[in-house]
Amino acid sequence: MKNIWIICILFLSLVLASWGFKGHRAVATIAQHHLTSNTAYVVSAYLNGQGMADVSTWADENRNQTTAPWHFLNLPPGLSHEAFAKAVAGSDNNVYNAILKAEAELKDNSLGNEQKNEALKYLIHLVGDAHQPMHISRKEDKGGNTIQVRFDNKGTNLHSLWDSKLIDHEGLSEADIAKNYDTATPAEIKQWQNDSPMEWIWESYQISSELYANVNPGQDIDEAYYQKYIPVIRKRIDQAGIRLAGELNKLFNNAQAPKITAQTPAATAVDLKDAAKFTGKTITVSGKIYSVKDIGSMVLANMGAAYPNQLLTLAIKGDAKAAATGLEGKTITVTGQVIDYKGKPEIIVADPGQLKF
Template sequence: MISSMSIGSDDRLIALLVLLLIPTVLGWGKEGHYVVCKITQEYLSEDALFAVKQLLPDSAHGDLAALCSWPDEIRFHYHWSSASHYADTPDFLCNYQYYRDCHDSYGRKHRCVTGAIHNYTMQLKLAYADASSKFNYNLTEALLFLSHFVGDVHQPLHVGFTGDLGGNSITVRWYRRKTNLHHVWDNMIIESALKMFYGSDLSTMIQAIQRNITDIWSNDVSIWEHCAHNYTTCLDWYASESVSLACKFAYRNATPGSTLKDEYFLSRLPIVEKRLAQGGVRLAAILNRIFTSKTGIAQA
């Protein structure tokens, strides 16, 4: 059995899950993270699926997607984690550089979404590679943080501009509702798609995205999964894609005070759905590379 070094008792976890009811703008909304992790579970190897289920608390019933929003919901308890959800970039440069951009608001290096993904990837990888050693890691939390942050880095405005806080300070209207641009990409495009195209059924949306993965994106999946130099993750690649999409799609025609309606929604929805698919496929690829069949905590 995996030594999960878990979040704590199931009672503590249940108490924390109550916070799922609290709105958040820190990442893809609850629906987005659920989609990413549901897709992930379809692409896990047998070894990775076994390891993931061993790390999950009993209350998750073996479903990673059930807890993929957890890092958003505990941000009030884990204040240090806030900077790990994003990596803002200089305004209008439309590119990402780790050593320039990965820092928190105080300038402390490596505190950003790509730094967090690297951190939790290494925690899981080291523990799995050497089950006989004792590490001071909470591996359940590492899995949940990794799963969540891989989703976050695929949301274009989580690698948005520093000057507008990734779109958080750009006030717009989504049809008749006043909101901000970041929230549009976190939640409202997905919410509108569910109502307009999927009968308000998230499982129907997930099935549609999965069909696209096996159909129109089938030739791209191996490219999404691949990391050069046998790396476990391709952090700069994921982040660079996001800021490029932010410039081309998120910020375009979304100036402060503007009203975003059908034209914006219908042209941006395919971007959102593809990023959810890429996040899910890539998270699975990362976990598959971490939890190989050689040795590890799955046998400990």
């Protein structure tokens, strides 16, 4: 009986995977583009050089009997905002609590790097889950998994339709999805990042309530449905990415990167024009510094061309900042880990030894 229960839990965890591979990677990529420089550096350190997109599905791939419920929230239909908030506050072991738990662990200075690594991977994934409408839905149909429909001449279900089928119908590559969905205005970014996780899941609950009202078992999902709801999916993924960035910036914008005791990986010598291909890797690269800007907390030096056409930015801070004097016009060699900052490759230089003139 116990083995049957474990199998059922694992099966449920598979059918409740949200946004699919492309969607979760898009959320993480959008978030990566909206991190501050210091946040991007700290996040990269906690992830041991892995990119956010690369770990975005880790929480689905490592589900177990304990963590499976962290990915969704079951609530009865027809709740008012007040009743909804009360029901969420009175529940536990769901996506809302798991997000709060992950953030609390990332703030806890008593935890080690390995625990922070896991908490960060959960947060990256679960913020995406909270924005998938069918993850804030009804228990009786397993989040729409038992509501069978047809789409693109194939059988599927309401949950899977929203996980990936509507996204796949667009025919966009993973890179194009992240680029085309990342459209928030400055005003939207400010508003979305001011909203609490309770509001994120309330929005999903409202959407899933509409979806339930407008679907019939066996329904043939047509092009009109797709055209109506693909903008909703685009917005939810964009909101998830923007809000994930907001949460990470709150956590890490003023934080120090963890000290990694493991052996520093050997640097790979690369051509400057290829620096962007090595995000998360430690490289050695040479090039001319075309422009330099002191912003107080650090000096930004643009290699390969002047801003905004630089091939690589060096964020020189701490003990290394004094070495930035007179850099403009010089050809230098730098060694360090490449991070993605707003779609551009960057290396944080905190040790003068990273620079050679």
